[in-house]
Amino acid sequence: YNSSVVRTYSDNSNGVIRAVAQAARSYLKDSLESYSGVGVAYGRTLHEVLEYLPRLDLNGMRVVQMMGGYGARRWKTVAIELVKEFADRLRGEPIYLFAPAFAKNIETRNAFLSEKEVQEVLQMAEEVDVALVGIGGMRRETSLLIETGNFEAKEIEELVKRGAVGAICGTFFNREGEVIHSGLDQKRIAVDVKSIRNRGSRVIGIAGGMEKKEAILGALRGRLLTDL
Numbered sequence: 001y002n003s004s005v006v007r008t009y010s011d012n013s014n015g016v017i018r019a020v021a022q023a024a025r026s027y028l029k030d031s032l033e034s035y036s037g038v039g040v041a042y043g044r045t046l047h048e049v050l051e052y053l054p055r056l057d058l059n060g061m062r063v064v065q066m067m068g069g070y071g072a073r074r075w076k077t078v079a080i081e082l083v084k085e086f087a088d089r090l091r092g093e094p095i096y097l098f099a100p101a102f103a104k105n106i107e108t109r110n111a112f113l114s115e116k117e118v119q120e121v122l123q124m125a126e127e128v129d130v131a132l133v134g135i136g137g138m139r140r141e142t143s144l145l146i147e148t149g150n151f152e153a154k155e156i157e158e159l160v161k162r163g164a165v166g167a168i169c170g171t172f173f174n175r176e177g178e179v180i181h182s183g184l185d186q187k188r189i190a191v192d193v194k195s196i197r198n199r200g201s202r203v204i205g206i207a208g209g210m211e212k213k214e215a216i217l218g219a220l221r222g223r224l225l226t227d228l
Contacts, residue, residue, distance in 0.1 A: 001220065002227040006208060013209055020208040021048035028053060028132070031204065031227070032061075032090065035129040039066040039191065040086050041169045042079045043134020045206050050085050061092030066125045066133075067169050067190035068099040068112075086132075097121045099189045101170055102151070106186040113189070125191040128201060133193065133225075135207035136167045137215045155184060166215025168205070168224055169193045175214055177222020193224050202226045 006023045008016050028049070032038065033056075040046065040063060063086050069079040080096055087094035099118050103109035112118050138160055159182055163174040170190045172180045179194065197203055204227040207216055219225050 011210065016209040017045050017048050020045055020206060022052050024049045024206045025052035029056060032058060036060060037062045037064065037128040039064045039125050039128035039131035040083050041066045041133045042082050043136065046132060046134045047082055049206065053089050055089050058090045058092060061090050062095060063087040063090060063092045064095040064124045064128055065097040066131060068097050068101040095121055095124055101190060102184060102187045103189060109187050109189060122191060126195060130202040130204060131196055132204050133168050135205050135212060135215050135219050137212055138164055158182060165218045168219060173218045173222050175218050177218045197224060
């Protein structure tokens with residue numbers, strides 16, 4: 001793994017997010033120059049990175065939305081804006097995934113996946129050279145996905161009972177990094193982070209805070225990341 005550890009002077013979650021985002025700015029500036037396809041998965045820390053990331057002269061880069069939009073209209077808009085802003089900073093082309101992160105049911109998911117445009121974007125997301133991902137926990141305050149994803153409480157409770165400690169791109173895993181499958185898999189519209197890693201793509205995780213320690217540990221043990 002490549003890693004960058006950030007010293008902070010407060011355990012306040014907002015302060016930690018800002019410190020990690022500032023460090024990610026320099027890390028990404030040096031890491032993205034040689035790539036032509038970048039995938040982006042929405043998260044609080046990743047969004048904060050945009051506050052510090054300068055415009056980079058990386059013409060020809062494609063920035064792909066790797067997961068559908070979250071929950072209510074505001075968050076769906078923010079997910080799209082994140083891709084747009086990253087593309088603007090990297091002087092690349094934004095590629096949007098116009099679908100929810102989790103459909104209402106399997107029939108609705110299949111309807112979205114039958115659309116040629118959705119298929120093409122997911123294929124592009126599978127083939128990115130590098131992915132920028134957040135690492136979500138299993139509580140509302142540690143996961144924008146859970147906070148805004150319109151899940152039923154029993155769905156999250158069942159995952160926690162089965163040992164889930166975190167998620168990347170809507171894929172839940174335990175402390176050992178083993179993927180935990182559930183009924184949510186049949187509703188998810190997102191790239192499979194495992195398949196990206198198996199292709200040899202670089203996956204840069206951006207996260208921090210003691211409340212995320214088990215999620216980060218699971219992501220590392222499961223080899224879901226190449227960089228942290």
